[in-house]
Amino acid sequence: MxxxxxxxxxxxxxxxxxxxxxxxxxxxxxxxxxxxxxxxxxxxxxxxxxxxxxxxxxxxxxxxxxxxxxxxxxxxxxxxxxxxxxxxxRPAEVAEVSEEIATVPVERDHADGVVETLVMTQALDRLSPEHREVLRSIYFQRLSVAEAAAQLGIPPGTVKSRAHYALRALKKSYAGGSGSLKEVAV
Incomplete structure (x- = not known):
């Protein structure tokens, strides 16, 4: 004790x-x-x-x-x-990842972007040369309607209508939803 x-x-x-x-x-x-x-x-x-x-x-x-x-x-x-x-x-410690973050994909799969690019290229190739040139001027060269009209030698209204019909045709090519390319009729 x-x-x-x-x-x-x-x-x-x-x-x-x-x-x-x-x-x-x-x-x-x-x-x-x-x-x-x-x-x-x-x-x-x-x-x-x-x-x-x-x-x-x-x-x-x-x-x-x-x-x-x-x-x-x-x-x-x-x-x-x-x-x-x-x-x-010692090497840097890696933080623990919560279950919530672990289930979210870090980055979208690269392959999907490649497939979409191929499908879009094929769809553009199926457009008429006039429609394709209007889309290239407006979307790829980032020209205004007036600048595209001057470059292509056509009225601004024609640029607008060709762009409208070209976009509608591209939209139809994606209407299948599976990424398959349908024949684009413009």
Missing amino acids: ARTRAGARRDAADEALIRTLYEQHGGALLAYAVRLTGDRAAAEDVVQETLIRAWRNPEALTEARGSVRGWLLTVERNLITDRFRARAA
């Missing part, structure tokens, strides 16, 4: 030591760690580890051996330096 009382007294003394250290130096330790790490959560972890080191080395906490705060700040700086060195020496 004497051993239990002694253990309880030692636990109470240890708790009092850590509580006193934190009350006297905790604010300065946290401020210093936040300044060095730039991360409050990491700084709190470092302060906790510093206090554990103090608890394991109570002989270093006497004013006869120097400033207690100076010792604590030195231990803290060394812990932060060790963390930075360890992080630099």
Whole structure:
């Protein structure tokens, strides 16, 4: 039973030591760690580890051996330096992916774009040369109706009507929905 009382007294003394250290130096330790790490959560972890080191080395906490705060700040700086060195020496950590994000495709399949390009090229090839030239002028060269009319040597109204019928024919080519190309009659 004497051993239990002694253990309880030692636990109470240890708790009092850590509580006193934190009350006297905790604010300065946290401020210093936040300044060095730039991360409050990491700084709190470092302060906790510093206090554990103090608890394991109570002989270093006497004013006869120097400033207690100076010792604590030195231990803290060394812990932060060790963390930075360890992080630099190992590969970067990969964040966990939530189930919600894991089920969403990252990027659309490249093959679909290739197929659509081929289908569109075939549909354009099936248009009459006049309709194809109007679409190329307006959509690929990004000319205005007036600029396309001047380039092609036709009235603006003709550019508009050819563009209308060409787009309608392209739309019909996709009406099957499966991406198959139907004969485009313009």
